[in-house]
Amino acid sequence: MHLTGLDLLFWAASFVGHVTLLLVLCIRRRVRTFPLFTTFISANILRTIALYLIAHFGTKATYFYTYWYLAILDACLQLGVVYELASGIFRPLGVWAKDVRRSFIWLGSLSVAVAAALTWLASPPTRLWMQSVMIKGNLFSAALMSELFVSMIALSVTVGLPWRTHITRIAQGLGVYSIIDVLVEAAHSYFGLGRDSRAYDDLSHARIAVYLACTMYWIIMLWRDAPQPRELSEQMRRDLLALQGRVGYRLQGLRSRRGQ
Amino acid sequence: MSARTILFLAAIVVFVAVLVVVAVYYHRRGRRTSDGSWEQLLERLTFVDRDGVAQIALDYADESGRRRTEDSDTGLEPSQIWKLIGGLDGLELLEKNCPVLIDLASYVQQWYPEAVVLAEELRLNAREIEWHVERLRGAAKTGNMELSFANYAQPAIAKYYLMTRRVLALYERGNLPMLTDLQRVI
Numbered sequence: 001m002h003l004t005g006l007d008l009l010f011w012a013a014s015f016v017g018h019v020t021l022l023l024v025l026c027i028r029r030r031v032r033t034f035p036l037f038t039t040f041i042s043a044n045i046l047r048t049i050a051l052y053l054i055a056h057f058g059t060k061a062t063y064f065y066t067y068w069y070l071a072i073l074d075a076c077l078q079l080g081v082v083y084e085l086a087s088g089i090f091r092p093l094g095v096w097a098k099d100v101r102r103s104f105i106w107l108g109s110l111s112v113a114v115a116a117a118l119t120w121l122a123s124p125p126t127r128l129w130m131q132s133v134m135i136k137g138n139l140f141s142a143a144l145m146s147e148l149f150v151s152m153i154a155l156s157v158t159v160g161l162p163w164r165t166h167i168t169r170i171a172q173g174l175g176v177y178s179i180i181d182v183l184v185e186a187a188h189s190y191f192g193l194g195r196d197s198r199a200y201d202d203l204s205h206a207r208i209a210v211y212l213a214c215t216m217y218w219i220i221m222l223w224r225d226a227p228q229p230r231e232l233s234e235q236m237r238r239d240l241l242a243l244q245g246r247v248g249y250r251l252q253g254l255r256s257r258r259g260q
Numbered sequence: 261m262s263a264r265t266i267l268f269l270a271a272i273v274v275f276v277a278v279l280v281v282v283a284v285y286y287h288r289r290g291r292r293t294s295d296g297s298w299e300q301l302l303e304r305l306t307f308v309d310r311d312g313v314a315q316i317a318l319d320y321a322d323e324s325g326r327r328r329t330e331d332s333d334t335g336l337e338p339s340q341i342w343k344l345i346g347g348l349d350g351l352e353l354l355e356k357n358c359p360v361l362i363d364l365a366s367y368v369q370q371w372y373p374e375a376v377v378l379a380e381e382l383r384l385n386a387r388e389i390e391w392h393v394e395r396l397r398g399a400a401k402t403g404n405m406e407l408s409f410a411n412y413a414q415p416a417i418a419k420y421y422l423m424t425r426r427v428l429a430l431y432e433r434g435n436l437p438m439l440t441d442l443q444r445v446i
Contacts, residue, residue, distance in 0.1 A: 118275060121268040143275070150283045157290040159383065164373075179279055186272040190265065239433055 003055060007201075010208045015048045017215035024223050030166065036080040037170060043070075043077055068134065075141045081174065082148045088167045089156050100159055107155065111147035115140050125192030135188050142181040149175035169221035173214040180210045298438055301367060304360045305445050306353050310424075312344035313354070317421030320414045325422045338410040345417060348396055348405070354420045355393045357446075358386035361423050364442070368430055378430050385423050392416035 003011075022041050025031050031038045047070045054063045090100045119140040126132045149171060156163060163171070184207040191199040292300070319336045321327050336344075345351060365379040392412040399408035424446040431439040 114275070118268075118271055121264065121271055123262075123264055123268070146279055150279050150286075153283055153290070154286045157286045161379075161383075163290075175283070179276065179283075182272070182276055182279075186269075190269065239429065 004201075006205060010205060010212070011048060011052060013212055014208065014215075015045065015052075017212055017219070018045045018048065021215055021219050021222070024219050028223060028225075030222055033166070034084060034170065036077065036084040040074075040077040040081050043073060047074065064130065068130075071134075071137065071141075075137075078141070078145055078174070079148075081170070082145070082152070085167050085171050086152055089152065089161055089163055100155060100161070103155055103159075104151070107151040108148065111144055111151060114147060115143035118143050122186075122189035124189045125194060127194060131193045135185070135193065139182075139185040139189055142178055142185045146175070146178035146182050149178055165226035166222060170218065173217050173221075177211055177214045181207060184210075298367075298441070301360065301363060302441060302445055304363075306356055308350065308353050308357065309344070309346070310446070313417055313421050313424075316341050316344055316414060317418040320418040321422070323425065325418070336414075338406070338413070341413055341417070342409060345413065348393075348400055351393050351396060351413060351416060354417065355386075355389055358382075358389055358420070358423065361427050361446070362386060364427050364446075365430060368434060368436065371436075372434060375430060375434075378426060382423050382426065385419050389416045389419050392419075 018041055022038070022045065025034065025038050025041065050066060050070065051063065054066050058066075086104065090096060090104065119136050122136055122139055124132050124135045126135065152171065153175070184203050187203050188200060191203070193200050316336060319328070346353075362379055362382045365375055365382050368375040369379065392415060395412045396405070396408055399405045399412075427446065428439070428442060431442055
């Protein structure tokens with residue numbers, strides 16, 4: 001497999017960026033707060049190593065299948081990150097806010113339907129059916145992710161649930177990347193992948209550059225601490241604890257009634 | 261270029277435009293709420309007759325929200341409640357103020373993240389008020405307002421009153437300097 005100097009540069013930058021981000025997550029003790037995001041970043045490091053080795057020592061077929069399986073894993077982990085962020089926003093007391101869960105499921109279903117419709121409309125000119133599947137799969141994933149992020153923003157503002165600092169930063173990075181990725185994948189679908197793959201490669205480089213910028217943003221933002229809260233007065237702590245017990249009980253009650 | 265490709269490109273343009281517009285709109289709305297000044301937050305509150313609200317609420321429940329028994333209430337008639345609160349319009353004003361009360365609790369979260377508990381409690385209360393007012397709107401359409409008002413208006417007003425008391429208590433316990441402003445408006 002032929003790799004240009006730019007390909008190798010992006011590969012190396014992506015690897016260094018992810019390793020740095022993983023170190024930041026570990027050193028600043030964000031792993032426990034964001035276990036799925038950490039897994040997503042770790043999986044990206046392993047993916048970069050695996051694909052690099054296969055590109056050098058493996059066959060084209062091995063590379064293609066490995067790339068495809070890892071792309072599915074990547075999409076699943078991205079959905080996991082969306083769930084993790086949504087949990088941080090919509091489960092302020094450890095239980096899904098009653099009025100949010102149904103809306104979120106509804107918006108999620110709508111997002112899948114719209115992403116599927118866009119994917120169905122795409123007809124990339126390719127030589128092999130596998131290439132078409134790959135381009136369409138990427139478009140579906142990008143459209144779905146961008147919709148989920150926008151849905152999360154809209155829903156949280158509508159119901160009045162605030163975002164904690166680091167959740168906001170991760171979501172901003174992934175959200176902006178997803179929307180740009182939709183444009184890149186749409187262009188991939190338009191130009192396709194024929195004998196001349198220059199357009200495809202240039203677009204892929206643009207996508208990776210955006211992702212690298214996003215990784216840099218995460219490194220800086222997750223290194224910084226969230227604003228320090230004030231110390232609660234004893235009376236206030238007692239009041240809020242009592243209230244938490246009451247609200248928690250009511251939410252549990254609502255949840256168990258729904259389960260019946 | 262085939263018709264399908266044109267349709268695809270048009271769909272992508274519309275899709276991205278809608279996503280960007282929705283994201284920017286809600287992001288700005290969220291920023292207005294969280295970064296808005298204290299004055300802007302208070303300006304969003306609509307004036308309601310606080311004494312009337314308190315009178316109706318305390319006839320239904322005590323300060324802690326516990327429902328009064330038949331013997332201990334002052335026996336306000338539905339027609340008196342209607343007059344004190346200003347009918348369905350008055351209840352809709354309370355409903356409109358509920359998101360501001362939630363934002364007032366969320367405002368405290370910038371110093372005390374634990375206040376999320378109160379914001380969550382207020383969100384549940386606001387949902388209940390919304391539910392009661394929705395029933396009354398339905399009753400107004402079907403001409404059953406008189407009967408429904410007795411059932412739904414007072415619990416909604418009592419819940420609203422309790423929400424205001426909880427917000428005030430939060431600012432008081434936190435020794436926040438905005439308490440005086442707040443006492444003047446809610």
